[in-house]
Amino acid sequence: MALRNILTLPDETLTKKSKEVISFDDKLWVLLDDMYDTLQKHEGVGIAAVQVGILRRVIVIDTGEDEDGVIELINPEIIQTEGTQREMEGCLSCPDMWGYVKRPEYIKVKYMNRYGKPQTKEAEELLAIVISHEIDHLNGVVFPDVADEMVDEKEAEAERERKPHRKKKRRVRE
Numbered sequence: 001m002a003l004r005n006i007l008t009l010p011d012e013t014l015t016k017k018s019k020e021v022i023s024f025d026d027k028l029w030v031l032l033d034d035m036y037d038t039l040q041k042h043e044g045v046g047i048a049a050v051q052v053g054i055l056r057r058v059i060v061i062d063t064g065e066d067e068d069g070v071i072e073l074i075n076p077e078i079i080q081t082e083g084t085q086r087e088m089e090g091c092l093s094c095p096d097m098w099g100y101v102k103r104p105e106y107i108k109v110k111y112m113n114r115y116g117k118p119q120t121k122e123a124e125e126l127l128a129i130v131i132s133h134e135i136d137h138l139n140g141v142v143f144p145d146v147a148d149e150m151v152d153e154k155e156a157e158a159e160r161e162r163k164p165h166r167k168k169k170r171r172v173r174e
Contacts, residue, residue: 001037004052006092009142014093018048018055018138021074024116028058032072032114035060044092046130048137051093059134063126071121073111076135079120080108087129088151088159089143098156099147103132 007013021028031054039047039060049058061071083105090098107128110120123131133143144150151159 001033003041004034004038006051007053008093008095013053014050014142015140016055017140018050018057021056021058029114031058032060036070042092046134048134050137057138061130063130065126072114076109076111078107078109078135082106088156089133091143094142094144097144099144099150101143101147103129107131
């Protein structure tokens with residue numbers, strides 16, 4: 001396993017749309033493993049391949065809350081949504097930036113696992129936010145583009161203290 005460099009704004013790669021994965025092979029598995037290691041090192045909850053400079057539709061998530069543990073989504077597509085939630089988000093590719101974003105309260109996503117087997121997953125609350133945020137990355141969208149309000153670090157810290165479930169890691173970054 002290896003740590004990958006995380007691209008940050010204003011790197012234009014982050015605004016490009018990622019391509020579908022067609023080969024489910026050792027190269028993909030190394031990417032998934034490296035993305036997980038990078039995510040853990042930077043104390044995030046989600047990372048998209050584009051954030052490490054690879055324009056492929058690959059996501060790794062570890063919120064610390066899901067019974068499935070680490071979630072790997074290849075070629076994900078949201079197929080159902082319900083409700084709305086507005087929560088504060090941050091991003092590994094947008095250091096020291098925080099903002100409020102409206103996302104679905106519930107989503108159902110179809111995707112493939114690392115072996116190319118079709119899967120579906122339902123998600124609510126934090127996991128729905130993270131999946132939606134990471135799929136945005138795959139479409140070339142970074143959260144400041146969709147935030148309805150940006151906040152400073154002091155306001156962000158107060159929000160994290162108010163919502164202890166979002167403090168599992170030192171900071172919540174997607």
